[in-house]
Amino acid sequence: MIAHVEPFHATAIGRLAYELAASGRDVIHMEYGQPSTGAPAAAIAAAHAVLDAEAGGYWESPALRERIARHYREEYGVEVSPEQVFLTCGASPAFVLALSCLFRPSARVALARPGYVAYRNAMRTLYIEPVELPCGPDERYQITAAALDALDPAPDGLIVASPANPTGTVIAPEEMAAIAQVCARKGIAVISDEIYHGLTYGDAAQSMLQYARDDGVAVLVVNSFSKWFSMAGWRLGWLVVPPALIDAARARIANLFLTPPVLAQHAGLVAFDCRPELESHLANYAHNRALLLAALPRLGLQQIAPPDGAFYIWADIGHMTNDSLSFCRRLLEDTGVATAPGIDFDPVEGNRFIRLSFAASTREIETAIERMVAWFAMERQAAANGTV
Ligand SMILES: Cc1ncc(COP(=O)(O)O)c(C=O)c1O
Structure with missing residues (x-):
């Protein structure tokens, strides 16, 4: 029997993000774990x-x-x-x-x-x-x-x-x-x-x-x-x-x-000899990390373990959805902010999580926060009213 292998769902969000961008939408990529900067x-x-x-x-x-x-x-x-x-x-x-x-x-x-x-x-x-x-x-x-x-x-x-x-x-x-x-x-x-x-x-x-x-x-x-x-x-x-x-x-x-x-x-x-340039990327991530951590209460996200490294925040969205893939899709379609569905990383509980990558520019992270604050407020309200 041939092994069954699950898709990498974030790539579906990534494809949609690029389609939206190609149609003229302003998209912020927080779905893939990749630096927005180039090689040194x-x-x-x-x-x-x-x-x-x-x-x-x-x-x-x-x-x-x-x-x-x-x-x-x-x-x-x-x-x-x-x-x-x-x-x-x-x-x-x-x-x-x-x-x-x-x-x-x-x-x-x-x-x-x-x-x-x-x-x-x-x-x-x-x-x-x-x-x-x-x-x-x-x-x-x-x-x-x-x-x-x-x-x-x-x-x-x-x-x-x-x-x-x-x-x-x-x-x-x-x-x-x-x-x-x-x-x-x-x-x-x-x-x-x-x-x-x-x-x-x-x-x-x-x-x-x-x-x-x-x-x-x-x-x-x-x-x-x-x-x-x-x-x-x-x-x-x-x-x-x-x-x-x-x-x-x-x-x-x-x-x-x-x-x-x-x-x-x-x-x-x-x-290997480009340390100062690479350190400047790290300083940018550190700044973005602080911005996002400070914004979490405004997003209504409490359940997170502050990251010691990498450029991700793993956030519990269980109070808003139990379907992380369609949550990410709607967030992207409504706001242009692309995120990764938790189901990729945890096949059991991942439907209540999303992963936010903060390896983008600070301006993009600030814009993403503003867009997500309003959208998350509507989602929390809809979940409280039982309409999602
Ligand atoms: C933990 C981890 N390991 C491996 C990889 C794959 O990386 P590479 O681009 O070097 O193949 C990734 C990519 O995001 C990753 O997050």
Whole structure:
């Protein structure tokens, strides 16, 4: 039987948003988790120079693999050899690569619910069974060592994301250590999605590699140029595997994906040296985050866990609807503000949630707030009157 895979519903909202914009409507994109800014200027300049100078065949940049290895030493104090780093077309294939290196069909892999839509759906395409652990505001929507330890039988694997999508919450260092201990004790392999590293509003996020022990269990790290580096369309990311899995990863990447775009690899290497420009994006997100958090009472939204990182607010709209997809569609059609339906991220309770991305410009966020305040007031009134 062919695996059933659910659609990514936010893409339907995205399509409608682009149709409306094409018909002349003023649309504000808060549905996709992507920076509205482009790649750093120096990275774009490097790509221009390469375009004129090189044929651009299949290629893996040794310098970029070395630069990524250096990044682990400098940012996390962790030794990673360039051979452990595999370059991919973004985090999405890196995740498939990681799953296929680690798990057989029917393996059970634990993850937090809510969580990024593709974790569950990519696992299903590989006939791996997602074991979703419901995580609420009390645990800040993140998996805990205690919940993982309580799973009987223990899962074969675990996915962690800190900061997470859709909530932006971070796992505290002591909880990371406790999770790593449970994994080592029970032989649970870990895939850590660190795509939002760099985008935090307090302490820097920790890498799961800081808790990997030589005698412990496999820890694989997924990362990408799509968020911090503001290069989603360049399709570049990476996977770090333990030495024991280098051959398995090499065989799979050559057969499944080959190499990422040459231009992106050259640009990505330069992007590592563009910190001031990237820090300015973070300052913009921090400002937008504060604006939205301050506006939540005016929107009648109380149930949120303030995000420690990424650029999302995961908001409970259960007092207005139990159908997040049609809520997002109506909000978009009426106001031009595109948001992501919670059903993507939580198949059980997601119909009472939406995700607001604040990776837009501050002017757009201010306009979106004004439009949503009036519209949400009407929705609350309609829900109170029983007319929706
Ligand atoms: C948590 C998470 N992981 C992975 C991805 C996929 O990113 P990429 O563009 O690098 O494939 C996303 C994209 O939004 C994400 O939010």
